Amino acid sequence: MSNSKILQADIKISKSKDIRSLPGFSWFTLSFFIYLYLPLMILVFFSFNSSSSATVWEGFSIDWYFKAFANDDIQRATKNSLIIAVVSTFFATIFATMAALALSRNRKIKHKPMFMGLIILPLMVPEIVTAVATLTFFSTIGLSLGIGNIIIAHTVFCIPFAYMPIRARLQSMDKNLEVAAQDLYANKWETLRLITLPILVPGIFSGAMLAFIISIDDFIITLMVAEAGSNTLPIYIYGLVRKGITPEINAISTILLIISIMFVTLSYWIGKKR
Protein backbone atom coordinates (compact mmCIF):
# COMPACT_ATOMS: atom_id res chain seq x y z
CA MET A 1 0.00 0.00 0.00
CA SER A 2 1.40 3.40 -0.95
CA ASN A 3 1.77 6.15 1.56
CA SER A 4 -1.00 8.29 0.16
CA LYS A 5 -3.39 5.37 0.37
CA ILE A 6 -2.57 4.85 4.05
CA LEU A 7 -3.12 8.54 4.61
CA GLN A 8 -6.49 8.36 2.90
CA ALA A 9 -7.47 5.38 4.98
CA ASP A 10 -6.44 7.31 8.07
CA ILE A 11 -8.57 10.26 7.11
CA LYS A 12 -11.46 7.94 6.46
CA ILE A 13 -11.20 6.44 9.91
CA SER A 14 -10.90 9.75 11.69
CA LYS A 15 -13.77 11.13 9.65
CA SER A 16 -15.90 8.02 9.92
CA LYS A 17 -17.15 8.57 13.42
CA ASP A 18 -16.29 9.55 16.90
CA ILE A 19 -16.11 6.33 18.91
CA ARG A 20 -18.57 7.82 21.38
CA SER A 21 -21.31 8.69 18.92
CA LEU A 22 -24.41 6.54 19.07
CA PRO A 23 -26.87 5.93 16.24
CA GLY A 24 -30.00 8.08 16.44
CA PHE A 25 -28.75 10.44 19.14
CA SER A 26 -28.17 13.36 16.77
CA TRP A 27 -31.71 13.08 15.37
CA PHE A 28 -33.07 12.78 18.85
CA THR A 29 -31.25 15.94 19.93
CA LEU A 30 -32.52 17.80 16.88
CA SER A 31 -36.11 16.80 17.70
CA PHE A 32 -35.50 17.85 21.28
CA PHE A 33 -34.51 21.36 20.26
CA ILE A 34 -37.59 21.58 18.04
CA TYR A 35 -39.69 20.52 21.05
CA LEU A 36 -37.92 23.15 23.16
CA TYR A 37 -38.45 26.06 20.79
CA LEU A 38 -41.53 25.23 18.69
CA PRO A 39 -44.20 26.22 21.25
CA LEU A 40 -42.50 29.57 21.79
CA MET A 41 -42.28 30.14 18.04
CA ILE A 42 -45.97 29.39 17.65
CA LEU A 43 -46.70 31.93 20.37
CA VAL A 44 -44.64 34.61 18.64
CA PHE A 45 -46.12 33.69 15.23
CA PHE A 46 -49.73 34.10 16.37
CA SER A 47 -49.02 37.43 18.03
CA PHE A 48 -48.94 38.75 14.45
CA ASN A 49 -52.31 37.23 13.55
CA SER A 50 -54.89 39.67 12.22
CA SER A 51 -57.91 37.75 13.49
CA SER A 52 -58.82 37.49 17.12
CA SER A 53 -57.98 33.78 17.21
CA ALA A 54 -54.76 32.79 18.88
CA THR A 55 -54.50 29.53 16.96
CA VAL A 56 -56.04 30.00 13.47
CA TRP A 57 -53.92 32.06 11.09
CA GLU A 58 -55.72 34.69 9.01
CA GLY A 59 -53.15 37.27 7.96
CA PHE A 60 -50.30 39.44 9.16
CA SER A 61 -50.84 42.44 11.39
CA ILE A 62 -49.22 44.20 14.30
CA ASP A 63 -52.51 45.56 15.66
CA TRP A 64 -52.29 43.45 18.79
CA TYR A 65 -49.09 45.16 19.79
CA PHE A 66 -50.69 48.59 19.42
CA LYS A 67 -53.70 47.39 21.38
CA ALA A 68 -51.44 46.06 24.12
CA PHE A 69 -49.47 49.30 24.33
CA ALA A 70 -52.64 51.38 24.46
CA ASN A 71 -54.17 49.31 27.27
CA ASP A 72 -54.12 51.23 30.58
CA ASP A 73 -53.96 48.09 32.74
CA ILE A 74 -50.98 46.81 30.79
CA GLN A 75 -49.22 50.15 31.11
CA ARG A 76 -49.76 50.17 34.86
CA ALA A 77 -48.61 46.54 35.22
CA THR A 78 -45.53 47.23 33.09
CA LYS A 79 -44.66 50.25 35.18
CA ASN A 80 -44.97 48.20 38.39
CA SER A 81 -42.90 45.37 36.93
CA LEU A 82 -40.14 47.73 35.86
CA ILE A 83 -40.00 49.63 39.17
CA ILE A 84 -39.90 46.39 41.15
CA ALA A 85 -37.27 44.82 38.91
CA VAL A 86 -34.98 47.87 38.83
CA VAL A 87 -35.08 48.54 42.58
CA SER A 88 -34.71 44.86 43.58
CA THR A 89 -31.89 44.35 41.09
CA PHE A 90 -30.11 47.42 42.43
CA PHE A 91 -30.17 46.28 46.06
CA ALA A 92 -29.66 42.58 45.33
CA THR A 93 -26.60 43.33 43.20
CA ILE A 94 -25.01 45.61 45.80
CA PHE A 95 -25.65 43.12 48.61
CA ALA A 96 -24.42 40.21 46.50
CA THR A 97 -21.24 42.06 45.50
CA MET A 98 -20.46 42.90 49.12
CA ALA A 99 -21.11 39.33 50.20
CA ALA A 100 -19.01 37.83 47.41
CA LEU A 101 -16.09 40.16 48.22
CA ALA A 102 -16.33 39.48 51.94
CA LEU A 103 -16.62 35.72 51.56
CA SER A 104 -13.71 35.36 49.17
CA ARG A 105 -11.33 38.07 50.47
CA ASN A 106 -12.00 38.65 54.16
CA ARG A 107 -10.08 36.04 56.14
CA LYS A 108 -11.53 37.14 59.47
CA ILE A 109 -15.03 35.87 58.67
CA LYS A 110 -15.81 32.55 60.26
CA HIS A 111 -18.54 30.05 59.34
CA LYS A 112 -18.25 30.83 55.63
CA PRO A 113 -20.13 27.71 54.48
CA MET A 114 -23.04 28.74 56.71
CA PHE A 115 -23.21 32.21 55.16
CA MET A 116 -22.92 30.77 51.67
CA GLY A 117 -25.72 28.34 52.45
CA LEU A 118 -27.88 31.19 53.70
CA ILE A 119 -27.27 33.23 50.56
CA ILE A 120 -28.23 30.41 48.19
CA LEU A 121 -31.15 29.30 50.39
CA PRO A 122 -33.72 30.99 48.09
CA LEU A 123 -32.60 28.65 45.30
CA MET A 124 -33.34 25.57 47.41
CA VAL A 125 -36.78 26.43 48.77
CA PRO A 126 -39.68 25.74 46.37
CA GLU A 127 -41.25 28.98 45.19
CA ILE A 128 -44.70 28.19 46.53
CA VAL A 129 -43.24 27.72 50.02
CA THR A 130 -41.33 31.02 49.80
CA ALA A 131 -44.53 32.66 48.57
CA VAL A 132 -46.79 31.59 51.44
CA ALA A 133 -44.05 32.00 54.05
CA THR A 134 -43.40 35.59 52.94
CA LEU A 135 -47.13 36.35 52.87
CA THR A 136 -47.59 34.94 56.37
CA PHE A 137 -44.58 36.88 57.65
CA PHE A 138 -45.74 40.21 56.21
CA SER A 139 -49.23 39.74 57.60
CA THR A 140 -47.89 38.68 61.02
CA ILE A 141 -45.74 41.77 61.44
CA GLY A 142 -48.39 43.90 59.72
CA LEU A 143 -46.11 45.20 56.99
CA SER A 144 -48.13 46.78 54.21
CA LEU A 145 -46.03 48.93 51.87
CA GLY A 146 -47.86 48.09 48.66
CA ILE A 147 -45.21 47.66 46.01
CA GLY A 148 -42.56 47.81 48.76
CA ASN A 149 -43.55 44.37 50.02
CA ILE A 150 -42.97 42.90 46.57
CA ILE A 151 -39.62 44.69 46.27
CA ILE A 152 -38.44 43.18 49.57
CA ALA A 153 -39.51 39.68 48.50
CA HIS A 154 -37.86 40.06 45.09
CA THR A 155 -34.60 41.41 46.53
CA VAL A 156 -34.31 38.29 48.68
CA PHE A 157 -34.61 35.77 45.86
CA CYS A 158 -32.54 37.90 43.45
CA ILE A 159 -29.51 37.88 45.78
CA PRO A 160 -28.30 34.35 44.90
CA PHE A 161 -28.78 34.93 41.17
CA ALA A 162 -26.63 38.08 41.33
CA TYR A 163 -24.15 36.38 43.69
CA MET A 164 -23.25 33.38 41.51
CA PRO A 165 -21.63 35.16 38.50
CA ILE A 166 -19.86 37.67 40.77
CA ARG A 167 -18.39 34.91 42.88
CA ALA A 168 -17.35 32.97 39.76
CA ARG A 169 -15.56 36.06 38.45
CA LEU A 170 -13.79 36.62 41.79
CA GLN A 171 -12.59 33.04 41.91
CA SER A 172 -11.23 33.06 38.39
CA MET A 173 -9.36 36.35 38.69
CA ASP A 174 -5.63 36.50 39.21
CA LYS A 175 -5.00 37.24 42.89
CA ASN A 176 -1.43 38.34 42.15
CA LEU A 177 -2.81 41.61 40.79
CA GLU A 178 -4.13 42.53 44.22
CA VAL A 179 -0.92 41.42 45.90
CA ALA A 180 1.07 43.54 43.42
CA ALA A 181 -1.10 46.59 44.14
CA GLN A 182 -0.51 46.22 47.85
CA ASP A 183 3.22 45.79 47.27
CA LEU A 184 3.05 49.18 45.57
CA TYR A 185 1.60 50.68 48.76
CA ALA A 186 -2.05 50.74 47.76
CA ASN A 187 -4.21 50.39 50.86
CA LYS A 188 -7.19 48.04 51.15
CA TRP A 189 -9.71 50.48 49.68
CA GLU A 190 -7.45 51.62 46.85
CA THR A 191 -6.84 48.01 45.86
CA LEU A 192 -10.56 47.37 45.88
CA ARG A 193 -11.43 50.51 43.91
CA LEU A 194 -8.57 50.44 41.37
CA ILE A 195 -7.95 46.72 40.87
CA THR A 196 -10.64 44.36 42.11
CA LEU A 197 -13.81 46.25 41.18
CA PRO A 198 -12.80 47.10 37.59
CA ILE A 199 -11.98 43.44 36.98
CA LEU A 200 -15.21 42.44 38.68
CA VAL A 201 -17.46 44.70 36.55
CA PRO A 202 -18.44 42.05 33.95
CA GLY A 203 -19.42 39.65 36.75
CA ILE A 204 -21.48 42.35 38.45
CA PHE A 205 -23.27 43.23 35.19
CA SER A 206 -23.89 39.61 34.40
CA GLY A 207 -25.33 39.04 37.87
CA ALA A 208 -27.48 42.18 37.73
CA MET A 209 -29.00 41.07 34.45
CA LEU A 210 -29.89 37.66 35.77
CA ALA A 211 -31.45 39.27 38.85
CA PHE A 212 -33.44 41.60 36.60
CA ILE A 213 -34.85 38.74 34.50
CA ILE A 214 -35.69 36.66 37.56
CA SER A 215 -37.54 39.59 39.09
CA ILE A 216 -39.45 40.62 35.98
CA ASP A 217 -40.50 37.01 35.27
CA ASP A 218 -41.51 36.06 38.79
CA PHE A 219 -45.08 34.95 39.17
CA ILE A 220 -46.00 32.82 42.19
CA ILE A 221 -44.27 34.85 44.90
CA THR A 222 -45.62 38.10 43.47
CA LEU A 223 -49.11 36.62 43.16
CA MET A 224 -49.20 35.76 46.86
CA VAL A 225 -47.46 38.87 48.20
CA ALA A 226 -49.11 41.46 45.93
CA GLU A 227 -51.86 43.58 47.42
CA ALA A 228 -54.71 45.04 45.38
CA GLY A 229 -53.47 47.55 42.82
CA SER A 230 -49.88 46.34 42.68
CA ASN A 231 -50.23 43.93 39.76
CA THR A 232 -47.18 43.05 37.72
CA LEU A 233 -47.10 41.99 34.08
CA PRO A 234 -46.99 38.21 34.67
CA ILE A 235 -49.95 38.46 37.05
CA TYR A 236 -51.89 40.48 34.51
CA ILE A 237 -51.08 37.87 31.83
CA TYR A 238 -52.21 35.07 34.15
CA GLY A 239 -55.53 36.85 34.68
CA LEU A 240 -56.02 37.15 30.92
CA VAL A 241 -55.11 33.50 30.26
CA ARG A 242 -57.72 32.33 32.75
CA LYS A 243 -60.39 34.36 30.96
CA GLY A 244 -59.59 33.14 27.47
CA ILE A 245 -56.87 33.12 24.89
CA THR A 246 -56.34 36.13 22.63
CA PRO A 247 -53.47 37.29 20.41
CA GLU A 248 -53.07 40.20 22.81
CA ILE A 249 -51.62 37.78 25.37
CA ASN A 250 -49.28 36.50 22.67
CA ALA A 251 -48.16 40.05 21.93
CA ILE A 252 -47.33 40.94 25.56
CA SER A 253 -45.72 37.53 26.05
CA THR A 254 -43.57 38.02 22.97
CA ILE A 255 -42.29 41.33 24.34
CA LEU A 256 -41.44 39.72 27.69
CA LEU A 257 -39.74 36.81 25.91
CA ILE A 258 -37.61 39.17 23.84
CA ILE A 259 -36.55 41.10 26.95
CA SER A 260 -35.52 37.88 28.75
CA ILE A 261 -33.65 36.41 25.79
CA MET A 262 -31.86 39.70 25.15
CA PHE A 263 -30.77 40.03 28.76
CA VAL A 264 -29.65 36.43 29.20
CA THR A 265 -27.63 36.53 25.98
CA LEU A 266 -26.02 39.80 27.08
CA SER A 267 -25.30 38.35 30.51
CA TYR A 268 -23.69 35.29 28.94
CA TRP A 269 -21.65 37.41 26.56
CA ILE A 270 -20.46 39.91 29.16
CA GLY A 271 -19.74 37.14 31.68
CA LYS A 272 -17.49 35.39 29.16
CA LYS A 273 -15.43 38.45 28.32
CA ARG A 274 -11.93 38.47 29.75
Place this chain on the structure above:
Amino acid sequence: MKKLFNIIDQYKGVLPSALMVGIFMLIPILIIVVYSFMIPNPNGGGRTGFSFDFFQKLFFCRDLFDNLVFSTGYLKIFFRSMWISIIAVIVSLLVGFPVAYYIATQNADRRNFLVLLITIPFWTNLLIRTYSWILVLRDTGLVNSMLISSGIINEPITLLYTEGAIILGLVYTYVPFMILPIYASLERLDIRLIEASRDLYTTHWGALRYVVIPLAMPGIIAGSILVFIPSIGAFIAPELLGGGKNLMLGSLVQLQFSSGRNWPFGSALAVIIMAIVLIALLIQARNSRKNGTEIVH
Protein backbone atom coordinates in the same frame (compact mmCIF):
# COMPACT_ATOMS: atom_id res chain seq x y z
CA MET B 1 -21.23 46.92 73.33
CA LYS B 2 -17.81 47.46 71.83
CA LYS B 3 -17.61 43.78 71.10
CA LEU B 4 -20.86 43.97 69.16
CA PHE B 5 -19.48 46.79 67.00
CA ASN B 6 -16.39 44.74 66.34
CA ILE B 7 -18.47 41.81 65.19
CA ILE B 8 -20.56 44.05 62.93
CA ASP B 9 -17.39 45.57 61.51
CA GLN B 10 -15.88 42.19 60.89
CA TYR B 11 -18.95 40.78 59.16
CA LYS B 12 -20.21 43.96 57.46
CA GLY B 13 -19.69 42.51 53.99
CA VAL B 14 -21.99 39.55 54.38
CA LEU B 15 -24.44 41.16 56.79
CA PRO B 16 -26.83 42.83 54.30
CA SER B 17 -27.35 39.63 52.31
CA ALA B 18 -27.44 37.42 55.38
CA LEU B 19 -29.94 39.69 57.13
CA MET B 20 -32.18 39.96 54.07
CA VAL B 21 -32.35 36.21 53.55
CA GLY B 22 -32.41 35.50 57.28
CA ILE B 23 -35.22 37.91 58.15
CA PHE B 24 -37.35 37.63 55.03
CA MET B 25 -36.89 33.97 54.26
CA LEU B 26 -35.56 31.87 57.13
CA ILE B 27 -37.77 33.44 59.81
CA PRO B 28 -40.91 33.29 57.59
CA ILE B 29 -40.28 29.58 57.05
CA LEU B 30 -40.00 29.07 60.82
CA ILE B 31 -43.20 31.07 61.23
CA ILE B 32 -45.19 28.80 58.91
CA VAL B 33 -43.90 25.81 60.85
CA VAL B 34 -45.46 27.42 63.95
CA TYR B 35 -48.56 28.38 61.99
CA SER B 36 -49.17 24.81 60.92
CA PHE B 37 -49.96 23.96 64.55
CA MET B 38 -52.41 26.83 65.04
CA ILE B 39 -56.18 26.85 64.94
CA PRO B 40 -57.57 28.31 61.71
CA ASN B 41 -59.34 31.63 61.84
CA PRO B 42 -62.20 31.93 59.33
CA ASN B 43 -61.10 35.44 58.37
CA GLY B 44 -57.61 34.38 57.39
CA GLY B 45 -54.57 34.16 59.58
CA GLY B 46 -54.46 31.85 62.55
CA ARG B 47 -55.49 32.01 66.18
CA THR B 48 -53.06 31.29 68.92
CA GLY B 49 -53.42 27.85 70.35
CA PHE B 50 -51.92 24.51 69.65
CA SER B 51 -53.64 21.87 67.59
CA PHE B 52 -53.09 19.02 65.25
CA ASP B 53 -56.01 20.27 63.22
CA PHE B 54 -54.11 20.02 59.94
CA PHE B 55 -53.23 16.45 60.64
CA GLN B 56 -56.85 15.59 61.20
CA LYS B 57 -57.82 17.44 58.05
CA LEU B 58 -55.36 15.49 55.98
CA PHE B 59 -57.01 12.18 56.75
CA PHE B 60 -60.57 12.94 57.85
CA CYS B 61 -63.45 15.18 56.97
CA ARG B 62 -66.63 16.05 58.89
CA ASP B 63 -69.88 14.53 57.66
CA LEU B 64 -73.38 16.03 57.95
CA PHE B 65 -73.65 15.09 61.61
CA ASP B 66 -70.26 16.57 62.46
CA ASN B 67 -68.65 13.17 62.90
CA LEU B 68 -65.14 12.56 61.69
CA VAL B 69 -65.01 10.23 58.71
CA PHE B 70 -61.92 8.91 57.06
CA SER B 71 -61.46 10.73 53.78
CA THR B 72 -58.91 10.22 51.04
CA GLY B 73 -59.48 13.55 49.27
CA TYR B 74 -56.30 15.30 50.38
CA LEU B 75 -54.24 12.12 50.44
CA LYS B 76 -55.19 11.60 46.82
CA ILE B 77 -53.81 15.05 45.95
CA PHE B 78 -50.63 14.26 47.86
CA PHE B 79 -50.07 10.97 46.06
CA ARG B 80 -51.03 12.47 42.70
CA SER B 81 -48.35 15.16 43.22
CA MET B 82 -45.73 12.55 44.10
CA TRP B 83 -46.76 10.33 41.19
CA ILE B 84 -46.80 13.14 38.60
CA SER B 85 -43.42 14.45 39.83
CA ILE B 86 -41.83 11.00 39.66
CA ILE B 87 -43.14 10.42 36.12
CA ALA B 88 -41.86 13.89 35.17
CA VAL B 89 -38.41 12.91 36.51
CA ILE B 90 -38.40 9.63 34.57
CA VAL B 91 -39.50 11.25 31.31
CA SER B 92 -36.95 14.06 31.79
CA LEU B 93 -34.23 11.45 32.27
CA LEU B 94 -35.24 9.49 29.15
CA VAL B 95 -35.35 12.69 27.10
CA GLY B 96 -32.43 14.47 28.77
CA PHE B 97 -29.80 11.73 28.81
CA PRO B 98 -29.42 11.28 25.03
CA VAL B 99 -29.35 15.05 24.56
CA ALA B 100 -26.72 15.53 27.29
CA TYR B 101 -24.65 12.68 25.84
CA TYR B 102 -24.87 14.09 22.33
CA ILE B 103 -23.82 17.56 23.48
CA ALA B 104 -20.91 16.15 25.49
CA THR B 105 -19.52 14.42 22.38
CA GLN B 106 -19.38 17.61 20.29
CA ASN B 107 -16.39 19.95 19.92
CA ALA B 108 -15.97 22.80 22.40
CA ASP B 109 -17.58 25.58 20.33
CA ARG B 110 -20.66 23.57 19.47
CA ARG B 111 -20.93 22.36 23.04
CA ASN B 112 -21.03 25.90 24.40
CA PHE B 113 -23.56 26.96 21.81
CA LEU B 114 -25.87 24.00 22.49
CA VAL B 115 -25.64 24.54 26.26
CA LEU B 116 -26.62 28.18 25.73
CA LEU B 117 -29.60 27.01 23.62
CA ILE B 118 -30.67 24.78 26.52
CA THR B 119 -30.32 27.51 29.14
CA ILE B 120 -32.11 30.32 27.25
CA PRO B 121 -35.64 28.91 27.76
CA PHE B 122 -34.85 28.44 31.46
CA TRP B 123 -34.42 32.20 31.80
CA THR B 124 -37.64 33.03 29.98
CA ASN B 125 -40.94 33.40 31.75
CA LEU B 126 -42.26 30.13 33.20
CA LEU B 127 -45.85 31.30 32.84
CA ILE B 128 -45.38 32.13 29.16
CA ARG B 129 -43.60 28.88 28.42
CA THR B 130 -46.45 26.93 29.97
CA TYR B 131 -49.06 29.08 28.26
CA SER B 132 -47.47 28.36 24.88
CA TRP B 133 -48.41 24.69 25.34
CA ILE B 134 -52.07 25.63 25.56
CA LEU B 135 -51.74 26.91 21.99
CA VAL B 136 -50.31 23.55 20.96
CA LEU B 137 -52.58 21.23 22.90
CA ARG B 138 -56.06 22.74 22.90
CA ASP B 139 -58.90 21.42 20.74
CA THR B 140 -58.24 23.96 17.99
CA GLY B 141 -54.49 23.88 18.63
CA LEU B 142 -51.58 22.81 16.49
CA VAL B 143 -51.65 19.07 17.22
CA ASN B 144 -55.37 18.62 16.76
CA SER B 145 -55.64 20.75 13.64
CA MET B 146 -52.74 18.89 12.08
CA LEU B 147 -54.24 15.51 12.89
CA ILE B 148 -57.64 16.56 11.57
CA SER B 149 -56.37 18.10 8.35
CA SER B 150 -54.29 15.01 7.64
CA GLY B 151 -57.42 12.91 8.06
CA ILE B 152 -56.15 10.75 10.92
CA ILE B 153 -58.96 11.83 13.25
CA ASN B 154 -62.30 13.55 12.70
CA GLU B 155 -62.99 14.91 16.15
CA PRO B 156 -60.33 16.72 18.18
CA ILE B 157 -58.92 14.56 20.95
CA THR B 158 -58.73 16.04 24.44
CA LEU B 159 -55.09 16.77 25.15
CA LEU B 160 -55.39 19.79 27.39
CA TYR B 161 -56.54 19.53 31.01
CA THR B 162 -55.19 16.03 31.50
CA GLU B 163 -52.47 14.62 33.74
CA GLY B 164 -50.47 13.96 30.59
CA ALA B 165 -50.54 17.67 29.77
CA ILE B 166 -49.27 18.52 33.27
CA ILE B 167 -46.39 16.04 32.91
CA LEU B 168 -45.57 17.42 29.47
CA GLY B 169 -45.48 20.94 30.87
CA LEU B 170 -43.28 19.95 33.83
CA VAL B 171 -40.84 18.08 31.60
CA TYR B 172 -40.78 21.00 29.20
CA THR B 173 -39.93 23.54 31.88
CA TYR B 174 -37.55 21.47 34.02
CA VAL B 175 -35.68 19.19 31.60
CA PRO B 176 -32.72 21.65 31.43
CA PHE B 177 -32.12 20.83 35.12
CA MET B 178 -31.68 17.19 34.06
CA ILE B 179 -29.53 17.85 31.03
CA LEU B 180 -26.99 20.24 32.59
CA PRO B 181 -25.74 18.05 35.49
CA ILE B 182 -25.60 14.93 33.27
CA TYR B 183 -23.72 16.95 30.67
CA ALA B 184 -21.33 18.18 33.38
CA SER B 185 -20.52 14.63 34.46
CA LEU B 186 -20.18 13.35 30.87
CA GLU B 187 -17.98 16.24 29.76
CA ARG B 188 -15.21 15.00 32.04
CA LEU B 189 -15.58 11.41 30.83
CA ASP B 190 -12.29 9.86 29.76
CA ILE B 191 -12.77 8.71 26.16
CA ARG B 192 -10.12 6.01 26.63
CA LEU B 193 -12.51 4.12 28.87
CA ILE B 194 -14.96 3.79 26.00
CA GLU B 195 -12.15 2.82 23.64
CA ALA B 196 -10.98 0.18 26.08
CA SER B 197 -14.47 -1.28 26.37
CA ARG B 198 -14.82 -1.33 22.58
CA ASP B 199 -11.42 -3.03 22.29
CA LEU B 200 -12.82 -5.69 24.57
CA TYR B 201 -15.62 -6.29 22.06
CA THR B 202 -18.56 -4.53 23.64
CA THR B 203 -21.09 -2.98 21.28
CA HIS B 204 -22.01 0.72 21.15
CA TRP B 205 -24.84 0.06 23.54
CA GLY B 206 -22.71 -2.16 25.78
CA ALA B 207 -20.25 0.70 26.25
CA LEU B 208 -23.16 2.96 27.09
CA ARG B 209 -24.65 0.49 29.55
CA TYR B 210 -21.46 -0.58 31.35
CA VAL B 211 -19.18 2.45 31.02
CA VAL B 212 -21.02 5.69 30.32
CA ILE B 213 -24.15 5.33 32.46
CA PRO B 214 -22.30 4.25 35.64
CA LEU B 215 -19.93 7.21 35.25
CA ALA B 216 -22.84 9.59 34.62
CA MET B 217 -24.68 8.39 37.72
CA PRO B 218 -23.83 11.40 39.95
CA GLY B 219 -25.20 13.68 37.22
CA ILE B 220 -28.29 11.52 36.82
CA ILE B 221 -29.04 11.62 40.55
CA ALA B 222 -28.42 15.38 40.77
CA GLY B 223 -30.60 15.98 37.72
CA SER B 224 -33.43 13.81 39.04
CA ILE B 225 -33.48 15.74 42.31
CA LEU B 226 -33.34 19.10 40.55
CA VAL B 227 -36.36 18.13 38.43
CA PHE B 228 -38.24 16.60 41.35
CA ILE B 229 -37.93 19.61 43.69
CA PRO B 230 -39.71 22.20 41.52
CA SER B 231 -42.21 19.60 40.24
CA ILE B 232 -43.53 18.68 43.68
CA GLY B 233 -44.38 22.32 44.43
CA ALA B 234 -45.44 23.22 40.89
CA PHE B 235 -48.30 25.65 40.58
CA ILE B 236 -48.44 27.03 37.04
CA ALA B 237 -48.42 23.76 35.06
CA PRO B 238 -51.23 22.09 37.09
CA GLU B 239 -53.28 25.29 36.99
CA LEU B 240 -52.96 26.08 33.28
CA LEU B 241 -52.49 22.63 31.71
CA GLY B 242 -54.41 20.60 34.29
CA GLY B 243 -57.27 23.09 34.23
CA GLY B 244 -57.49 23.19 38.01
CA LYS B 245 -59.28 19.86 38.14
CA ASN B 246 -56.17 17.70 38.56
CA LEU B 247 -55.17 19.47 41.75
CA MET B 248 -51.59 19.18 42.97
CA LEU B 249 -49.95 20.18 46.27
CA GLY B 250 -48.81 23.60 45.01
CA SER B 251 -52.32 24.64 43.98
CA LEU B 252 -53.77 23.24 47.19
CA VAL B 253 -51.39 25.40 49.25
CA GLN B 254 -52.27 28.47 47.20
CA LEU B 255 -55.99 27.74 47.64
CA GLN B 256 -55.67 27.61 51.44
CA PHE B 257 -54.13 31.06 51.46
CA SER B 258 -56.59 32.65 49.03
CA SER B 259 -60.19 31.43 48.85
CA GLY B 260 -59.76 28.53 51.29
CA ARG B 261 -58.87 30.88 54.16
CA ASN B 262 -57.26 28.12 56.17
CA TRP B 263 -53.74 29.40 56.70
CA PRO B 264 -52.67 26.77 59.26
CA PHE B 265 -53.64 23.94 56.90
CA GLY B 266 -51.89 25.72 54.01
CA SER B 267 -48.79 26.20 56.19
CA ALA B 268 -48.83 22.53 57.13
CA LEU B 269 -48.96 21.55 53.46
CA ALA B 270 -46.09 23.96 52.70
CA VAL B 271 -44.08 22.41 55.55
CA ILE B 272 -44.75 18.96 54.07
CA ILE B 273 -43.43 20.13 50.67
CA MET B 274 -40.43 21.63 52.45
CA ALA B 275 -39.75 18.34 54.26
CA ILE B 276 -39.88 16.35 51.01
CA VAL B 277 -37.46 18.82 49.42
CA LEU B 278 -35.15 18.63 52.42
CA ILE B 279 -34.99 14.84 52.11
CA ALA B 280 -34.21 15.18 48.41
CA LEU B 281 -31.46 17.69 49.16
CA LEU B 282 -29.93 15.43 51.80
CA ILE B 283 -29.81 12.60 49.27
CA GLN B 284 -28.09 14.96 46.84
CA ALA B 285 -25.61 16.08 49.53
CA ARG B 286 -24.65 12.46 50.13
CA ASN B 287 -24.43 11.88 46.39
CA SER B 288 -22.11 14.84 45.86
CA ARG B 289 -19.91 14.01 48.85
CA LYS B 290 -19.45 10.50 47.54
CA ASN B 291 -18.69 11.56 43.99
CA GLY B 292 -17.18 14.99 44.42
CA THR B 293 -19.71 16.71 42.17
CA GLU B 294 -21.69 19.75 43.05
CA ILE B 295 -24.91 21.04 41.62
CA VAL B 296 -24.00 23.72 39.12
CA HIS B 297 -26.69 26.09 38.03
